[in-house]
Amino acid sequence: MNWLTKLTPPGVKDIFSKKDTPDNLWMKCPKSNEMVFSADLPGLLHVTPAGHHLRIGPKMRMDYTFDKSEYKNVDIPAVAKDPLKFKDDQKYTDRLKKARAKTGDQDAMNIGVGKIHGIETVILVQNFSFMGGSLGMAAGEGFIQAAEYAVANKLPLIVFTAAGGARMQEGALSLMQMPRTTIAVQELREAGLPYIVVLCDPTTGGVTASYAMLGDIHLAEPGALICFAGPRVIEETIREKLPEGFQRAEFLEEKGMIDRVVARKDMRQTLAQILSVLLKTDYEKLLEDA
Template identity: 50%
Template sequence: MSWLTEYVRPKIRGLLQREVPDNLWTSCESCSQMILIKDLERAQKVCPHCGHHMKATAKERLDWTFDNAEYTRIELPKSPVDPLSFRDQKRYTERLKDARAKSHLDESLAVAHGKIGGNDAVVAVMAYEFMAGTMGAAMGEAFVAACRLAVLQRAALVVYTASGGARMQEGVISLMQMPRTTIGVEMLRDAGLPYLVVLTNPTTGGVSASFAMLGDVQLAEPEALIAFTGPRVIQDTVREKLPEGFQRSEYLRDHGMVDMVVKRPELHETLSRLIGLMTNKKNEEAKPALETA
């Protein structure tokens, strides 16, 4: 072996080869194409190849929704922990501890207030990363707190839904949050404030059967699963083949359950326009009464 192969060639290879970090790339779960993580973050986690909307964290949705990602998070009300002393493979308290450590959230709902297109707004985001966004007593309390804050600030309430349904570890207490959250929506209606719902993938179970379907305007991200019971369970029950795209956002829009299907990068502008139209209309209706008075 000559000095060229033993010494020079390894040196050249060392100069040409650069270490590539393991977290530089990811693959789309829909089309399997490789995507630079920086490009994916810039596109708000929408695949540039096929347009697939990947799951987003609660913090990411708050950053994308508020003007210049400027907002103030609120402290959520305290609720009883593990009211049923529930245990399956693990204690419920241990599951909560693990979920909080993993998600850096106290519960499956994050609430903040700020501006959307210059309009005052309160935004509540369901965190699928926290026990699949399941609905328990603490989440119900957080939702009502968001409604009260919106009424106090005379602001619109925007809710992003993403949930696997009721939280089995809280039994009937979880189901009680369905009427409780509905009362929160009625508070907004009584105050004449806009309530906008953005349905994301997936929105199922008790969430879809309560506050998720009560918006003044129902928006949804493309191809989001929106259902009470999953399509496989329904198909096994009725023993019939379901229509193409059944329970997806486009199907629900075509059948009158959803008003608009909006791509994620267009949501901020759409919400801004809707809140502006709804609040300006209310202000104009209030003017004649004030002038008469």
């Protein structure tokens, strides 16, 4: 206690006390370093004024994509929780509990069925916030369930990818999801149904090496990292400096690896236009009926 505290009359300190401020009231744009008011982000579709596309979860993704944010969820089959009894610095089951508490989801995949400009569509969203969106047995089952639902109901499938790769805690069982999801894509193809991939930041590893690059059409959000091994690993391996923007969406579009980079505000309309072409539907009529 200092001398000023002793002289301060009782109650005066409470009047001038500092108000508590939420930690997430403002956020710094990674692109421009400017401060953005968090309450403004929903109206901006979680894209900063400088154009940086923030990572968003399945609910926001589906709200921004489906007409009037209306859709129904499709359950994903349950899988073995910890088949290898894996443990590093903590148990795999404990990691799953933390991820589920953080996201409110059972695993990295979410399936929604709704309409995009009147076109009924199945959407699968990969949640990077759930253990880096890693591809494990549950995620593999999620992809297969979405594909099978699309085939059974003769609907197109759109997948929003975001992943750090395979889930190491499931070992070879995780790697097995790559051929399993590839077969599911082939079933969509044999059924003559559109399969569109939207590559979000980041899409890497075994996801890139399987279903993420097997679409009929590949779109990407601006600035998304899309690769198998990241730029840091490549630089350390070849001991050379990589080009500016290497492995980013715009670089891949320039090299012909993806079809188009689409801003989030234009994604819904772009998907509807592509679906109308692939399904041989009159897009202008869709707009009139919407």
